[in-house]
Amino acid sequence: MNSIKELKEQLGYEEIGLDDTFTFHCTQCGKCCIHREDILLSPKDLFNIAKKFQITPAEALEQYCERDCEKKSVNKILL
Numbered sequence: 001m002n003s004i005k006e007l008k009e010q011l012g013y014e015e016i017g018l019d020d021t022f023t024f025h026c027t028q029c030g031k032c033c034i035h036r037e038d039i040l041l042s043p044k045d046l047f048n049i050a051k052k053f054q055i056t057p058a059e060a061l062e063q064y065c066e067r068d069c070e071k072k073s074v075n076k077i078l079l
Contacts, residue, residue: 041065043057046060046061046065049064
């Protein structure tokens with residue numbers, strides 16, 4: 001059986017830090033985000049969703065997102 005290190009090397013796995021940025025291409029397969037409740041959106045994400053569907057960010061928020069107001073000072077937007 002392969003070690004974790006060998007498996008990471010075979011898959012080209014790279015670790016990223018909390019403040020690192022990364023890019024990916026969404027294929028809209030639903031495999032990474034289906035049945036998940038922890039996908040947080042940034043304002044840029046919300047803008048891009050709205051742009052893709054040719055609607056306003058407010059409409060995208062209402063149609064595709066929900067707000068999670070755990071704390072009064074924090075307003076998280078979930079996909």
